[in-house]
Amino acid sequence: MATVTVRNVWKEYGPTVVLENVRLEIADHEFVTIIGASGCGKTTFLKMLLGMEQPSRGQILIDGVPIRPEPDPDRGVVFQRYSSFPHLTVLENVMLGLELRSSKITGKLFGTARREARAAAMAMLESVGLAHVADRHPAQLSGGMQQRMSIAQAVIRKPKILLLDEPFGALDPGVTADMHELILRLWEENRMTIFMVSHDIQESFQLGTRLLTFDKLRVDPQSPEAYGASVTYDMPLTRKTKPKTLPS
Amino acid sequence: MRRLINQHPGRAAGLALGVLPFIALLVMYVIASHLRLAENPDDKLLPALGKIASTFHSYAFEEDRRSGQLLFWVDTWASLKRIGSALVISATLGMVLAVGIGVVPRARALLSPLLGTIAMIPPLAILPVLFIVLGLEETAKIALIVLGIAPCIARDLALRVGELPKEQIIKAQTLGASTWQLILRVVLPQLWPRLIDSLRLSMGSAWLFLIAAEAIASTEGLGYRIFLVRRYLAMDVILPYVVWITLLAVLTDLALRLIRARAFRWAEPER
Amino acid sequence: MARNFSLRAFLFAVFVGAALLITQAARAAEKTSFNVAWSIYVGWMPWDYAGQSGILKKWADKYGITIKLTQMDYIESINQYTAGKFDGCVMTNMDMLTIPSAGGVDSTALIVGDYSNGNDGVVLKGAGKKMADIKGQSVNLVELSVSHYLLARGLESAGLAERDIKVVNTSDADIVSAFATPGVTAVVTWKPQLAEVSAMPKTTLVFDSSKTPGEILDLMVINSQVLKDNPKLGKALVGAWYETLGVMLAKDAKAAAALEIMAKASGTDLAGFKGQLATTFLYTTPAAAVAASKSPDLVKKMDLVRKFSFDHGLLGEGAKTVDAVGIEFPGGVTLGNKANLKLRFDPAYMQMAADGKL
Numbered sequence A: 001m002a003t004v005t006v007r008n009v010w011k012e013y014g015p016t017v018v019l020e021n022v023r024l025e026i027a028d029h030e031f032v033t034i035i036g037a038s039g040c041g042k043t044t045f046l047k048m049l050l051g052m053e054q055p056s057r058g059q060i061l062i063d064g065v066p067i068r069p070e071p072d073p074d075r076g077v078v079f080q081r082y083s084s085f086p087h088l089t090v091l092e093n094v095m096l097g098l099e100l101r102s103s104k105i106t107g108k109l110f111g112t113a114r115r116e117a118r119a120a121a122m123a124m125l126e127s128v129g130l131a132h133v134a135d136r137h138p139a140q141l142s143g144g145m146q147q148r149m150s151i152a153q154a155v156i157r158k159p160k161i162l163l164l165d166e167p168f169g170a171l172d173p174g175v176t177a178d179m180h181e182l183i184l185r186l187w188e189e190n191r192m193t194i195f196m197v198s199h200d201i202q203e204s205f206q207l208g209t210r211l212l213t214f215d216k217l218r219v220d221p222q223s224p225e226a227y228g229a230s231v232t233y234d235m236p237l238t239r240k241t242k243p244k245t246l247p248s
Numbered sequence B: 001m002r003r004l005i006n007q008h009p010g011r012a013a014g015l016a017l018g019v020l021p022f023i024a025l026l027v028m029y030v031i032a033s034h035l036r037l038a039e040n041p042d043d044k045l046l047p048a049l050g051k052i053a054s055t056f057h058s059y060a061f062e063e064d065r066r067s068g069q070l071l072f073w074v075d076t077w078a079s080l081k082r083i084g085s086a087l088v089i090s091a092t093l094g095m096v097l098a099v100g101i102g103v104v105p106r107a108r109a110l111l112s113p114l115l116g117t118i119a120m121i122p123p124l125a126i127l128p129v130l131f132i133v134l135g136l137e138e139t140a141k142i143a144l145i146v147l148g149i150a151p152c153i154a155r156d157l158a159l160r161v162g163e164l165p166k167e168q169i170i171k172a173q174t175l176g177a178s179t180w181q182l183i184l185r186v187v188l189p190q191l192w193p194r195l196i197d198s199l200r201l202s203m204g205s206a207w208l209f210l211i212a213a214e215a216i217a218s219t220e221g222l223g224y225r226i227f228l229v230r231r232y233l234a235m236d237v238i239l240p241y242v243v244w245i246t247l248l249a250v251l252t253d254l255a256l257r258l259i260r261a262r263a264f265r266w267a268e269p270e271r
Numbered sequence C: 001m002a003r004n005f006s007l008r009a010f011l012f013a014v015f016v017g018a019a020l021l022i023t024q025a026a027r028a029a030e031k032t033s034f035n036v037a038w039s040i041y042v043g044w045m046p047w048d049y050a051g052q053s054g055i056l057k058k059w060a061d062k063y064g065i066t067i068k069l070t071q072m073d074y075i076e077s078i079n080q081y082t083a084g085k086f087d088g089c090v091m092t093n094m095d096m097l098t099i100p101s102a103g104g105v106d107s108t109a110l111i112v113g114d115y116s117n118g119n120d121g122v123v124l125k126g127a128g129k130k131m132a133d134i135k136g137q138s139v140n141l142v143e144l145s146v147s148h149y150l151l152a153r154g155l156e157s158a159g160l161a162e163r164d165i166k167v168v169n170t171s172d173a174d175i176v177s178a179f180a181t182p183g184v185t186a187v188v189t190w191k192p193q194l195a196e197v198s199a200m201p202k203t204t205l206v207f208d209s210s211k212t213p214g215e216i217l218d219l220m221v222i223n224s225q226v227l228k229d230n231p232k233l234g235k236a237l238v239g240a241w242y243e244t245l246g247v248m249l250a251k252d253a254k255a256a257a258a259l260e261i262m263a264k265a266s267g268t269d270l271a272g273f274k275g276q277l278a279t280t281f282l283y284t285t286p287a288a289a290v291a292a293s294k295s296p297d298l299v300k301k302m303d304l305v306r307k308f309s310f311d312h313g314l315l316g317e318g319a320k321t322v323d324a325v326g327i328e329f330p331g332g333v334t335l336g337n338k339a340n341l342k343l344r345f346d347p348a349y350m351q352m353a354a355d356g357k358l
Helices: A042-050 A090-102 A111-128 A143-155 A173-190 A201-207 B011-039 B049-061 B071-103 B105-120 B123-134 B138-163 B166-174 B179-216 B222-230 B235-263 C002-022 C042-053 C055-062 C074-082 C093-101 C146-157 C172-180 C193-199 C224-229 C231-249 C253-265 C270-278 C286-294 C296-311 C348-354
Strands: A004-013 A016-026 A031-036 A057-062 A075-078 A161-165 A193-197 A210-216 A229-236 C033-038 C066-071 C088-092 C107-116 C120-125 C138-141 C166-170 C186-190 C203-208 C217-223 C280-282 C326-328 C341-345
Touching: A004 A042, A016 A042, A031 A042, A031 A201, A042 A075, A042 A161, A042 A193, A075 A143, A075 B166, A090 A111, A090 A143, A090 B179, A111 A143, A111 A173, A143 A173, A143 B166, A173 A201, B049 B071, B049 B235, B071 B105, B071 B138, B071 B179, B071 B222, B071 B235, B105 B138, B123 B138, B123 B179, B123 C172, B138 B179, B166 B179, B179 B222, B179 B235, B222 B235, B222 C166, C033 C042, C033 C074, C042 C055, C042 C066, C042 C088, C042 C107, C042 C217, C042 C231, C042 C253, C042 C270, C042 C280, C055 C066, C055 C231, C066 C231, C074 C088, C074 C093, C088 C093, C093 C107, C093 C146, C093 C217, C093 C296, C093 C341, C107 C224, C107 C231, C107 C286, C107 C348, C120 C146, C120 C193, C138 C146, C138 C172, C146 C186, C146 C203, C146 C296, C166 C172, C172 C186, C172 C193, C186 C193, C193 C203, C193 C270, C217 C224, C217 C231, C224 C231, C231 C253, C231 C348, C253 C270, C270 C280, C286 C296, C286 C348
Parallel strands: A016 A229, A031 A193, A031 A210, A075 A161, A161 A193, C033 C066, C033 C088, C107 C341, C138 C166, C138 C186, C326 C341
Antiparallel strands: A004 A016, A004 A057, A210 A229, C088 C217, C107 C217, C107 C280, C120 C186, C120 C203
16 A cells, blocks of 8 residues: 655745645555646655655655655655666666665675575566666666666565656657556556656656646746745546557 | 878877887987996996996895895885785775765764865875874884875765765665665775776875885885985986886786776776 | 978987987086085085175185085985086085095095084983993984994994894984884984984983094085186185184184074074084194195095995995095095095195195
């Protein structure tokens, strides 16, 4: 179960108000897509879910429990770039989550535990179609493959929530269709609640079960920072299991 | 005719150009030496190549009359031991400080101003104090080198830690990493190649400080020997020693570069 | 091809030009301007005073020449003199033998200024020690300098040899701080460091140069060829030297002022400087200096010095015997290879001063 409650959340930096009174109830297994103009708090919102930032006022709860004020395994993340570890192979990248969980002192596994973790990681790689590059390093992969690895890396820990920060923004259009298929499949298989920030409106409609739009409710031209953004549209979308094919 | 910037020498020509300055210097030396020796056969400033060779031979392969040792090798070993110890200590100290300052905000607040200040102390100026506090033996000499290069290594590596993308750190935390695990599995492994880079850059300074320390109070060592015979303008001893030190520095640099390439393939830039 | 030819010609010109630049050998010819180097030490401070007070200029003008005094680090000055950058330089007799003379630069001791009469000494930690107590210790000093020589003489006096101790080369600037560390128990050095070290509690001065009179001489050394071609230089320098000594040693206010100036220039106060002078045996009159130069004692002392130098390999790699470098004394007396006389004691100019003929 991974229900998310956002209770009267404000975010201010000094005199600047970024987010104003955000209130949300997200059910388990939702795929929440988030859109909005630049500077309207989408990324800030995601960072607060992640634990990177703390709300100035209000609370965020998962399953009724306030989230910890720092990133933790309950909330997985895939960034647009740089979330892979260049010194590890693709397989080791994906194994890392399992190793960190089980081996507190050395951060590495040995013997049977290691073999089991390897097997689980290989299975994960197969499911995202990267088994053939298991021994390469991320720098040798294409952008799309790196993102697939990053997703696999996060999902193998079975987080309650998966946060995606414009994950497909840097990829070629031809690759994104595959990525959509992948993320939807993993979403189904692992029953996570996903929050995805995107600039692509079409993508947001295609993938999401619920669309959130962040925008500023009021703007004072004299002092633009006085009012923050909030959720201006909150739209449930038809629950999907497969993406709609793109119109040719 | 292409522009100069677009004229590339071929492989053989490139090699020849690279060797040319050395040959030119050698020829200039031989001419100058010959002229001086013609006026004064005992001249010590520019000894003949033959004399340099025979002096070097006596230092390296003939036992010294008074101590029965092969001075050249005794000196080399003594200096290498000192600089080797200093490099290991500096690398360790540098890594520990860098990881502390780079990863743990409290440690950064505590140590960063201190480290920055220590890095500014001119080591040669503080040498007499070192000798008073640590004595005139090996400790003070190694300490001088460490004082000279460890702060730079630490600051360089700390900067490198800061350059690690924040996304990596956050990702690791979402995968369950504690601070310790983060250091062990994310930060340290990425610091090793940078440590090698930092050591390579510090080698010149390390040799400088080694020679300075040996000049003050010593009984053997490459720097010791150079300063001892400096009184007598014995360039036939000094020149081979300087060439040897340069060679050692070049070889060490090469070795470090090879280690970096072999052990940390992932860190090499794409060709 | 025209391009290749000009390249080759250019390279050749660069070689030759650079080679010529490097070799600035002392051209033996008459000239009117001279360079003399000095360094800070009690025995040579009069040169600084001579330069500052105008005495040197007066004498140089008298002979129609200019003399430029340059102060430097001691060893650096001797090396520069050996390399031909200076016409003259102050130095000790041992350093004269082992650096310029052994380096083939024919040099003449124009002025025998003084000998160290307690300015150099061996100090051990602990009260009531004797020279013999040095056995088995590590001794910090400037290796192969006059301190080393003094140590050798001191060891001899106690029936010991150099293998009974261990020599640790220590830069003279650091001798005092070295002695302050617990690991250092024996040092050999000269004043003012010697004074500071002796002043430390629980130390004993077990040997000093007053026990080796006439062996550590402070000289004004001139390139023999330059001197031969330019006797005016010799006359001017000697004249200036003895006039300065005269001023210094008079018992009047001017002398006190002169001593004050010299003390300050050498980095100490009047009391400290007088303390150094007390252990320096100045040859106050030219006659005394001439007598010292002509004395057979000088030959004996130089023999000791050259033996020490040879034993420590200081006469050069090619020196097969102690005779390798020849030393000339007044009256045709020589030590060592007559065909290779590189160190000369020539009291001719001091004699002129004694006769009032300057």
